[in-house]
Amino acid sequence: MAYALCLLLFMIGLYCAVVKKNMVKIVIGVLVMEYAVNIFLIMIGYRKDGIAPIVINDDELITGAGKVSEFFVNNSVDPLPQALVLTSIVISLGSLALMIALCIRLYEKYGTFDITQIRRLKG
Amino acid sequence: MSIPLPAFIAIPLVMAFLMPLVGSLLGRKANPVVTFLANAATIGVLFLAIVSIGNTEVYNVGKWPIPLGINLVLDGLSSLVLLAIAVVSVAAMLFSARYMEQYTAKAKYYCLFLLMVAGMNGVVLSGDIFNLFVFLEIASIASYALVGFGCEHEELEASFKYMVLGCIASTFVLFGVALVYAQTGSLNMAQIGGIIGGEPLSGPLAFALSMLVVGFGLKAALVPFHAWLPDAHPSAPAPISAMLSGVLIKALGVYALSRIIFNVFGVSESIGWVLIGLGVVSMVIGVFLAVGQWDFKRLLAYHSISQMGYVVLGLGIGAVILAQGGNKAWAGLAILGGLFHLINHAVFKSLLFLTSGSVEMSTGSRQLKQMGGLAEKLPFTRTACTVASASISGIPPFNGFWSKLILVIAAVQAGFYWLAAVTVLVSLVTLISFLKIQRYVFLGELPEKLEDTREHRGSMLTAMAFLACLCVLMGLLVIVPSLKSTILDPAVDVLVEGLEYSSRIINM
Numbered sequence: 088m089a090y091a092l093c094l095l096l097f098m099i100g101l102y103c104a105v106v107k108k109n110m111v112k113i114v115i116g117v118l119v120m121e122y123a124v125n126i127f128l129i130m131i132g133y134r135k136d137g138i139a140p141i142v143i144n145d146d147e148l149i150t151g152a153g154k155v156s157e158f159f160v161n162n163s164v165d166p167l168p169q170a171l172v173l174t175s176i177v178i179s180l181g182s183l184a185l186m187i188a189l190c191i192r193l194y195e196k197y198g199t200f201d202i203t204q205i206r207r208l209k210g
Numbered sequence: 211m212s213i214p215l216p217a218f219i220a221i222p223l224v225m226a227f228l229m230p231l232v233g234s235l236l237g238r239k240a241n242p243v244v245t246f247l248a249n250a251a252t253i254g255v256l257f258l259a260i261v262s263i264g265n266t267e268v269y270n271v272g273k274w275p276i277p278l279g280i281n282l283v284l285d286g287l288s289s290l291v292l293l294a295i296a297v298v299s300v301a302a303m304l305f306s307a308r309y310m311e312q313y314t315a316k317a318k319y320y321c322l323f324l325l326m327v328a329g330m331n332g333v334v335l336s337g338d339i340f341n342l343f344v345f346l347e348i349a350s351i352a353s354y355a356l357v358g359f360g361c362e363h364e365e366l367e368a369s370f371k372y373m374v375l376g377c378i379a380s381t382f383v384l385f386g387v388a389l390v391y392a393q394t395g396s397l398n399m400a401q402i403g404g405i406i407g408g409e410p411l412s413g414p415l416a417f418a419l420s421m422l423v424v425g426f427g428l429k430a431a432l433v434p435f436h437a438w439l440p441d442a443h444p445s446a447p448a449p450i451s452a453m454l455s456g457v458l459i460k461a462l463g464v465y466a467l468s469r470i471i472f473n474v475f476g477v478s479e480s481i482g483w484v485l486i487g488l489g490v491v492s493m494v495i496g497v498f499l500a501v502g503q504w505d506f507k508r509l510l511a512y513h514s515i516s517q518m519g520y521v522v523l524g525l526g527i528g529a530v531i532l533a534q535g536g537n538k539a540w541a542g543l544a545i546l547g548g549l550f551h552l553i554n555h556a557v558f559k560s561l562l563f564l565t566s567g568s569v570e571m572s573t574g575s576r577q578l579k580q581m582g583g584l585a586e587k588l589p590f591t592r593t594a595c596t597v598a599s600a601s602i603s604g605i606p607p608f609n610g611f612w613s614k615l616i617l618v619i620a621a622v623q624a625g626f627y628w629l630a631a632v633t634v635l636v637s638l639v640t641l642i643s644f645l646k647i648q649r650y651v652f653l654g655e656l657p658e659k660l661e662d663t664r665e666h667r668g669s670m671l672t673a674m675a676f677l678a679c680l681c682v683l684m685g686l687l688v689i690v691p692s693l694k695s696t697i698l699d700p701a702v703d704v705l706v707e708g709l710e711y712s713s714r715i716i717n718m
Contacts, residue, residue: 097385104378113374120381124388131392168391171340175384178347182377185354189370196363207364208371208441 089130097123110190110200114183121179128172132165140166213262215269215282218255218292218331219345225251226324233317241316245307248320252303252327256296262289264696268337268718276398276716283337283400283715286700290549291334291457291465293697294556297680298456299327302449305564305673308666309449309571319359319447326352326453330461337715339387339474340397346383346429346462350376353458357446368438368445375438379428386421389414399474403712408476419475423467423484430463432522433492436515440499443514444507444576448567451507455514456560460552464518468525473704473711479533485526490629493519493636501643506566506576506651509643510559513602516636517555523633524548524617527624528705538706540623546688546702547616554609554684558601561677565595568670569651572663578647583656587663592652594674599648601681603641609684616688 100123103116140163142155190200197205225247232247233240262284269282284292303323310316329349336342354376358369391397393414394405411419424435431439439459443451471481496516503509528545531537568591569584570576585592601608604615614637621630665671687693704711 097381101378104374110370117374117377117381120378121384124381124385127385128388131388167397168388171388171391174340174344178344178380182347182351182354182373182380185351186370186373186377189354189358189366189373192358192361193366193370196366205367205370208367208445 090127093123093127093130096126099123108202110193110202110205113202114186114190117186118179118183121175125172125175128168128175132168134162134164136162137164138162140164213258213265213267213284215267215284215335216271217258218335219328221251221254221258222324222328222331226321226328229317229321229324244317244320248324249300249303249307251324252296252299255327255331256300259289259292259296262292264700265289266700266718268715277396277401280341281337281398282335284335285704285711286702287465287469287549287704288334290553290697290701291461292331294553295327295330295334295457295461297677298453298556298560299323301560301564301673301677302452302456304669304676305452305567306447306449307669309567309670310447312571313360313447319356322352322356322359323450323453325349326356326458330457333461334465337399338397339390339399339402339470342399342466343380343383343387346466347380349458349462350380350429353450353454356450357442357454359447359450360445365445368441372438372442375428375435379425379435382421382425382428386418386425389418389421393418399469400712400715403474403476403709404716406475406709407712408709410478411475415475419470419481422470423481426463426467426470427488428463430459430467430518430522431515432463432488432518433495433515436492436496439515440508440511443511443563444505448507448563448570451511451567452560452563455511455563456556459514459518460521460556464521464525464552467522468705471529472525472708476709477529477533479530482526482529482531482533485522485529486626486629487526489519489521489523489526490632491519492516493523494632497636497639497643501639501646503643504578506569506578506647507563508576509578509647510562510566513562513640513643514555514559516640517551517559517602519636520614520617520633521548521552521555523629524551524620525705527617527620527626527629531624532706532708536624540620542702542706543616544620544624545705546698547613547620549701549705550616550688550698551610551613554601554613557677557680557684558598558608558610561594561598561674561681562602564670564674564677565591565598568666568674569595571666571670573660578650580657581651581660582654583652584660584663585652587656587660588652588665590667590671590674591665594678595652596648597678597681599644603644604637605641607685608681609687612685612688 100116100119267284271280329345332345354373358365394402428435500512524547528541531541601610604611618630
């Protein structure tokens, strides 16, 4: 169910980015898509009633084996997707900044945010 | 001999961030210094790429073993694409030294240029599917900024269009990566390949593969995902057009696509037909859109779509033969044709964009109808352009002829006679459109206002001469057996071996 909603959010973002005429709305659409993927990544690692994947006390370690206990393995959430999400947020921040900068420069040149009026290239 | 793999990424990355620093420290005197440093960086990477040929290596970042850490993998296919990136970036960088004097902020331009090179090298070397996405974004973001570098109306418009489609493509790729991780629990390409292990793909994995094909297809500008390319590539400064058309769409698009399909997911007949379909449609539609263009660089950009079709077609024929369990030698021949055309296209298309830049700098126009009779005014540019045009149209003995010949032979051997026919037909239409360039730019009558046109010499000429020599000499790569077995065959073997890649990398 949650995955379906996530896919729906992705589709909404794609629709917005492809159909809308206003540049700012297009940027928002792209961002919604990126958020949908980020949420999806988080959900991959999610586990109901999970524990944080941090080894603090000896209960979680099998003494002498250098491994964590089965309880820990079966209950901790997956930390890797969280690291991936952090990376992907930073990347989308970079591209968002560039996109907004382009929007500002385009507005200075054309005096409009309407993408249908910014049409010097064709063919 | 051990190759320092991180240096491929570290040299351009460190140099990239040195550029604005040196630029602001030295102020007005900075231009020669940054030009020298940037050229030194690309030539250093070229040297490394030449040394790395024939080596297979795995580098574990931070000494973490394979399932835990990120790793960089150098094999035949990587070193072939690395070599193409290095050659084109050396030529484009040399060309920029003179060409970019029309623009301000040279240091920032070099910074973005080197970032793009670092990103592409990273994509090609990465053995980790998420890391591939990160490098893909580094290269893409640098290229969005470079397309809009002139900050004029058309450039900003093209850049915005490119950026929106590029971001959508990256999101698709990330979605695919997330799905793959959810299904296999690993991000390492070799390990994922081992887990999938040649079984028919389950529903979610097939969905992930289709997401990745759409994402990389958008980056490679295959029809029907090509809408951004004819705007973005002509709007960039000429050396950047050469980089974008020459190597960016290949490293981010076709390389990533072939690595994912052949080595990670494993070939199947259906994905092979998808590749053939994309290839044929790109070839035919690209070339027919190109013939009608009157803007020099736009015409070249449409040809990029068409020529990428050849590469994907070769890979697709190989995939179908492999999936049907046919003769591996014929599959290898088709893939050889595709990969050889990939590096040939990198050379002749970047040369064509550089000549268009030289013409544009001399005449101040890109419109074919406003030019004419420039053969006497621009003799060297004319020679370079003729060599590149002959290469792209497949006239012997230039390099394009050999790769197209191999593709036709492979298609006939595989029994796809109609594909061979389409290949030859598209090649003819290509010839027509380049005759048009010769006719309207270099022959005919010289318009009055172009009477005092001068050719810009120096570094621009060196760059063009370098690529033109390669166009003539690269046919040797398939004719001389020793060159073929050191440069091309290892790359073909990587794709033909398919999922055995997995065990080979993990056991190293």
